Amino acid sequence: xxxxxxxxxxLGLINCSLLVLLSGCGGGSTMTDNNNSNGDGxxxxxxxxxxGVFQPSSNFDQQCxxxxxxxxxRSWSNETYLWYDEIVDRDPALTPAVSDYFNLLKxxxxxxxxxxxxxxxxSLPTAQWEAQSQSGVTFGYGFKVKLISPSAPRQxxxxxxxxxxxxxxxxxxxxxxxLEVDGVDFVNASTxxxxxxxxxxxxxxxxxxxxxxxxxxxNTDETREVTLTSQTISSxxxxxxxxxxxxxxxxxxxxxxxxxxxxxxYDAFNNLKASNVTDLIIxxxxxxxxxxxxxxxxxxxxxxxxxxxxxxxxxxIFNDQHPTFNPVTGQRLEPVMFTDEFLGFADNPALIPGTPxxxxxxxxxxxxxxxxxCSASEAIMNGLRGADVEVIQIGAGTxxxxxxxxxxxxxxxxxxxxxxxGENHKGFGEYADGFAPQNTTxxxxxxxxxxxxxxxxxxxxxxxxxxxxxLKAALNYRASGSxxxxxxxxxxxxxxxxxxxxxxxxxxxxxxxLAEQNKILPSQ
Numbered sequence: 001x002x003x004x005x006x007x008x009x010x011l012g013l014i015n016c017s018l019l020v021l022l023s024g025c026g027g028g029s030t031m032t033d034n035n036n037s038n039g040d041g042x043x044x045x046x047x048x049x050x051x052g053v054f055q056p057s058s059n060f061d062q063q064c065x066x067x068x069x070x071x072x073x074r075s076w077s078n079e080t081y082l083w084y085d086e087i088v089d090r091d092p093a094l095t096p097a098v099s100d101y102f103n104l105l106k107x108x109x110x111x112x113x114x115x116x117x118x119x120x121x122x123s124l125p126t127a128q129w130e131a132q133s134q135s136g137v138t139f140g141y142g143f144k145v146k147l148i149s150p151s152a153p154r155q156x157x158x159x160x161x162x163x164x165x166x167x168x169x170x171x172x173x174x175x176x177x178x179l180e181v182d183g184v185d186f187v188n189a190s191t192x193x194x195x196x197x198x199x200x201x202x203x204x205x206x207x208x209x210x211x212x213x214x215x216x217x218x219n220t221d222e223t224r225e226v227t228l229t230s231q232t233i234s235s236x237x238x239x240x241x242x243x244x245x246x247x248x249x250x251x252x253x254x255x256x257x258x259x260x261x262x263x264x265x266y267d268a269f270n271n272l273k274a275s276n277v278t279d280l281i282i283x284x285x286x287x288x289x290x291x292x293x294x295x296x297x298x299x300x301x302x303x304x305x306x307x308x309x310x311x312x313x314x315x316x317i318f319n320d321q322h323p324t325f326n327p328v329t330g331q332r333l334e335p336v337m338f339t340d341e342f343l344g345f346a347d348n349p350a351l352i353p354g355t356p357x358x359x360x361x362x363x364x365x366x367x368x369x370x371x372x373x374c375s376a377s378e379a380i381m382n383g384l385r386g387a388d389v390e391v392i393q394i395g396a397g398t399x400x401x402x403x404x405x406x407x408x409x410x411x412x413x414x415x416x417x418x419x420x421x422g423e424n425h426k427g428f429g430e431y432a433d434g435f436a437p438q439n440t441t442x443x444x445x446x447x448x449x450x451x452x453x454x455x456x457x458x459x460x461x462x463x464x465x466x467x468x469x470x471l472k473a474a475l476n477y478r479a480s481g482s483x484x485x486x487x488x489x490x491x492x493x494x495x496x497x498x499x500x501x502x503x504x505x506x507x508x509x510x511x512x513x514l515a516e517q518n519k520i521l522p523s524q
Contacts, residue, residue, distance in 0.1 A: 047071055049091045054078045064411035067093060070101045072410055077105040080327045080419045082319050082403065083118070099123065102415065113433050113446045120401065122416045129407060129414040138235070138510070139204050141211070141228040143167035144286060145178070146372075146457070150505040154187050156202075157218065157459050159286060160253075163236055166228045172215065175459045178202075179223065180214035186506075195504035203508045204230035219460055238264035240283070240464035243275050245475060250277035250360070253463050254298075257290020257376045259345035265294070266342060266351065269301040269358045281366040281474050283463060285395055289375030292404070293339055297357060299380050300338040303389045304361035308338035312425040313383040316404065319419075328406045328419070338387070364390035366474045369435070370457055374399040379422065381435055381450070386424025393452035394474045397436030397445065402429045439486045453483030 047067055057079055060072035070092035078084050086107035095101040102123060109117040131137045142165020148155040156178040161167040178186045181201035184194045201211040209230040216223050238261055241252040250272035254265070272280065280302060296313040315335040318327055326333055344353035367373075367381060378398050381391050405419040423429035436447035440454040458469030466472060473484055 047093075049093065051089050051091075062411060066096075066098050069098045069411055070095070073098070073102050073105055073415070076408070076410075076415075077417060079321070080319070080406075080417070081105065082418045082420060083107040083109070084319055084321070098413075105417065111432050115400075115433070115445070117432075118418055120403065120416070120418060123413055126409045126412050126414045138233050139206055139230055140233045141166045141204075141230055142233050143172055145202060145508070146459075147506060147508075150507055152188050152190055152503040154189075154506060156186060156506065158215075159457075159459070160255075160463055162233055163239075165233055166231060170226050170228060172226065174462050175218045176215040176224075177218055178213065179216055180212075182212055190503045192504050195506060198506050199509075202506065203510050205510055207231050234260075236264075237261035238268055241268045241271055242464060243272070243277060244281075244466055244471075245279075245478075247275060248277060249279045249281060249475065249478065250275065251281045251283065251464060251471070253283040254377075255287055257287070257292075257294040259291070259347075261290070262294060262297070262342065262345050263350040265298060265301070266355075266357065269360065273358045273360055277360065278362075279364070279366065279478055280360060280362055281368065281471065283368045283471070284373050284377045284380070285368050285370040285457065285470070286372045287374070287377040288372060288399075289377060289401070291345055292336060292376050292379060293343060294345065295376040295379045296336055296339040296383065297343070299383045299387075299389075300340050301357050301359050302362055302365050303338070303384060303387060304359035305340065306361065307363060307389055308387050311338060311387045312336070313338045313386075314379055314422040314424060315427075316420045316422055317429075328408070338383070362389070364392060366392045366394060366452075366478065368470045368474065369393055369395040369398050371396055371399050371434075375401040375404075378402070378431065378435060382422070382424045382429065382431065385450075386426045386428060391450060392474070392477065393435060393437045393450040394477065395437070395452075395455055395457065395470050397440060397442070397447045398431075398434035400432050400434035400445075400447070402431050437483075437486075439483055441486050453477055454486040455484065456487040 049071075054075045055071070057072050057075035060068045060075065063069070063072070074089075074092055077087060081087060086109055087105055090101075090104060092101055095104065103121065106118045106121045111117055142162040144159045144161075146157050146159040148157065158167070158172060158174055158176045160174050161172055180186055181198045184197045186198060189195055189198060201213070204211070207230055210227060211230070212225060212227045214223060214225050235256060235258070237254065237256040237258055239253045239255070243249060244251055252268045252272075254261070282298075292314065299313060300308055312335040316326075316333065318333070321327070324333060325331065340357055342349070342351045342353055342355040342357060344351070365384065369377075378401060381393070381398070382402070384391050403418045403421050405416050407414045407416055409415075421429055431448045433445040433447045435450050436442075436445075437452035437454045438449045440447070440449070453473050455470045455473045461468035464471070466475060469484075477483060
């Protein structure tokens, strides 16, 4: 059963750094906020605030003075935040910046494993969010970096490159380890100034930035100095579509559930169906998420009508103030079913919406995963498991994002605040510590164990190479049902695990990158 793709709303989970909480204030006040620096202040409106008393958020919607914006955020969070009753209610007038106030509107509780309950609260300019979610556009050089150890002694390696990008044109590829960025020692840099240079070089926020890198090829130990210029990068979400094992096994790399992925996914499944594959391996090790409806399409194309007919892909559950109606759309809550038709996510869809999707009619699927496998990608796993389709997981544990939200614009800023959790056909959705292969040895988290093998990410081979450790393990498991010795560390063939360090961390905090880890759902 398909759902209209009109008026798309965004739901997702985005990592962000936790800001220090400001002290709360009881009682009530009437206050004028005259801080107008950097466009983040108010023009002088006076608004009453009484702790625990909330006006409808519609009273402040698109009123773009700082105090009005903060009151909109306060009321909107109280109405829609999944854990609204765990937010400390603070007087908006006492926090000068809108962005700082938004970062206070979240729970500070922790999970059973000791992780932060809400690690996904964020915002970004609306124009940037729309560019990212609709077309996969980011600033960069065209390579993705896997930070194995973000603090000294650091380890970072190129995980893959985008076609026709500065990186691929410079013959960089998966398996190039970072040694220096603009003359700064990537491995051992210890000062904040040095790490600022590393972050600025690795993760540019605009086009035209020239950065000089020193890389080492892990396979040859040869070093190369390369200067790259950042540009607008359009990611290719589906690559390496092929058959393996004498043509009986289909494989493809799926990097993002963004709008432009729908047609390549349609083509990939059509090609594999024409090849009469009897098994499928989908490489989602770096897929942070995207359209939830697209995840249901992928699941349908794997399993087919007979295995999914009448079954729920994901049921959304909002806070206890909204048991029946969606607080964002106002419509009666209806589950997302397995979607059997082309929806036309892109502005100019390549196929007519309503075109039937191809199916492989499989009762099992092999998924290659890492900690970068998040959100909508995890929903594929959970949705198929709920429909009794066998999911075999090869790789490392996923990130753990069973929650979602509607990306909501106010005054040209899009806000991401957890609003619901999702459950499959069997009513299961508790995987805040992710899914992990059954023989995973890391006991620091409490993941849901899944049939399969814990295997390190092997940077000595290109993605799609049958000798790459994770893909090789999937093929061997299919043939013999046995796993190699468990190794869940992201590695060449055994990079050291991330170590504790008090040195500053290298990390990608670009809004567009954070926006990749989300779910997006058409209105119902």
